[in-house]
Amino acid sequence: MPEARSWQVRWWQSQWQSATGRWRSATVEQRLTWRLSAISAVVGLVVAVATVFAAGPWDSGQRTAERARAAGSPGTGGERHGEGPGRPVPSASPVLAPLGTAAVAPSPDSGDDAVPQPTRAGLADALEPLLDDGALGEPRSVSVVDSATGQQLYGTQAYTQAVPASIIKLATGVAALSALGPDHRIETTVVVPGDGDGDGDGDGAKGKDKGLIVLVGGGDPTLTARAAKGADAPASLRKLADKTASALKKSGTESVRLGYDTSLYSGPVLHPIGPNENISPVTPLMVDEGRLDDSDHGPAPRSHDPAADAAEEFATMLRDRGIDVKGEPRSVKAAKDGKKARPLATVRSQPLSSLVERALTNSDNDIAEALARQTAIAAGEPASFDGAGRAVMDRLDKLRLPLSGARIVDGSGLDRADHVSAALLAQVLVRAADPDHPELRSVLTGLPVAGFTGTLRGRYAQEAVGRGVVRAKTGTLTGVNTLAGAVVDADGRLLVFAFMTNGTTDPQGAQRALDRMASALANCGCR
Numbered sequence: 001m002p003e004a005r006s007w008q009v010r011w012w013q014s015q016w017q018s019a020t021g022r023w024r025s026a027t028v029e030q031r032l033t034w035r036l037s038a039i040s041a042v043v044g045l046v047v048a049v050a051t052v053f054a055a056g057p058w059d060s061g062q063r064t065a066e067r068a069r070a071a072g073s074p075g076t077g078g079e080r081h082g083e084g085p086g087r088p089v090p091s092a093s094p095v096l097a098p099l100g101t102a103a104v105a106p107s108p109d110s111g112d113d114a115v116p117q118p119t120r121a122g123l124a125d126a127l128e129p130l131l132d133d134g135a136l137g138e139p140r141s142v143s144v145v146d147s148a149t150g151q152q153l154y155g156t157q158a159y160t161q162a163v164p165a166s167i168i169k170l171a172t173g174v175a176a177l178s179a180l181g182p183d184h185r186i187e188t189t190v191v192v193p194g195d196g197d198g199d200g201d202g203d204g205a206k207g208k209d210k211g212l213i214v215l216v217g218g219g220d221p222t223l224t225a226r227a228a229k230g231a232d233a234p235a236s237l238r239k240l241a242d243k244t245a246s247a248l249k250k251s252g253t254e255s256v257r258l259g260y261d262t263s264l265y266s267g268p269v270l271h272p273i274g275p276n277e278n279i280s281p282v283t284p285l286m287v288d289e290g291r292l293d294d295s296d297h298g299p300a301p302r303s304h305d306p307a308a309d310a311a312e313e314f315a316t317m318l319r320d321r322g323i324d325v326k327g328e329p330r331s332v333k334a335a336k337d338g339k340k341a342r343p344l345a346t347v348r349s350q351p352l353s354s355l356v357e358r359a360l361t362n363s364d365n366d367i368a369e370a371l372a373r374q375t376a377i378a379a380g381e382p383a384s385f386d387g388a389g390r391a392v393m394d395r396l397d398k399l400r401l402p403l404s405g406a407r408i409v410d411g412s413g414l415d416r417a418d419h420v421s422a423a424l425l426a427q428v429l430v431r432a433a434d435p436d437h438p439e440l441r442s443v444l445t446g447l448p449v450a451g452f453t454g455t456l457r458g459r460y461a462q463e464a465v466g467r468g469v470v471r472a473k474t475g476t477l478t479g480v481n482t483l484a485g486a487v488v489d490a491d492g493r494l495l496v497f498a499f500m501t502n503g504t505t506d507p508q509g510a511q512r513a514l515d516r517m518a519s520a521l522a523n524c525g526c527r
Helices: 006-025 028-048 067-072 095-100 122-131 165-178 238-250 306-320 352-362 365-379 384-400 422-433 507-521
Strands: 140-146 152-156 187-191 212-215 255-261 324-331 343-348 473-478 480-488 492-503
Touching: 006 095, 006 212, 028 212, 067 384, 122 152, 122 507, 140 352, 140 384, 140 422, 165 352, 165 365, 165 384, 165 473, 187 255, 212 306, 238 306, 238 343, 352 365, 365 384, 365 473, 422 492, 473 507, 480 507, 492 507
Parallel strands: 212 255, 255 324
Antiparallel strands: 140 152, 140 492, 187 212, 187 343, 473 480, 480 492
């Protein structure tokens, strides 16, 4: 999504100030009419967006109706937000397009009440009765923050550390975007490995490395072996095979041995939760997230060795293109002992901003772990669970976020050892909404829309006020329910929020309680 230029910001500010002036002079009846019209317009826009549906993280006994809905939803992927065959559909981002520009702090000349802030007392009146819901566990952590000023307007146990589940992906996305920028793309390459004469041209290779080419994993879990269409489609293994076969034939080579290199990552490949249908072994080389069915989001049977499977698939593709691949692919290092490898062919992922959107909309664990490792690589840390956790924390610290007591050990939120506060996650969203940090904007545009997209598609059926208005990341593990996102209140103020509760025994009841809290923010001026 192109970021706003300075003239756009000035235009939105002038429109905002004009609108708020009309708001102050309007009667109560006029305000109600305008508000209903605005909500109708937003809902109409969201309905126009083709929806995706994705599964969030589950664990233990909490794979209920969500899994069935995920399995039955269209096979679409995050940033495309549900495009059909031959018919691209705009992403959900236009719903929030004004929020990064118009929802800024009032100018000194416009008066403090230009876009009135809710008060703590007003927010307490709206939220505290809902916090008494018996379905919620302990702690019941809440942080509501004005996005324009970064001021916490209401908090209860806001700095208490709790298991965040999948809303930790907000921190992962912000860290990756901060470290690498929204336009960064992950490369998957084929190389001729370094040889004995040191020039990297492959002509000195001897023995088992004679005629060897290597498929090098760069950490793109969205690399696909399926037919990929469109200019902004995921990186294609088929296209990489086309390029490789063409380059080999051009050099007069029609017979090769194939290796594959996964040395970019270190440490264990299995997530601490173990083999699981919600995440593949974490390796820098895989196709279609290691899925063994035709899905592209949600739970699915996973490969036990995604890298080897990707290499086998690539070997088959090369054979189909007239290259004789001798033997079975084997695990190798493309460059060792200081010898250079010669690039043969390369494909690149979608921009990092699109990967972040997809990770948030679909609660995609594989992409989230890849984003954390890309952050580690940028920081010079080992690309492991430990190194990625340190790198993410370091980037958040550079953004001056409240990290006291926080612990981040994975990028996806599947690990219960993650502990963060509601205040931290709310401030993560403040940074994403900050006009001074346009590189972080896709953290907002990737948030699911209540009742319409991603992991919120099946929610808010009974919460008409929040439906189509609340945008939030969900988090669910057994005994853990969380929600964090953004909403414009009745007076037109952009608020961000984080709600966290652990120790729940009624997951559906706890989920409904959090949804009602977000709807309450949308429904009140709370003064």
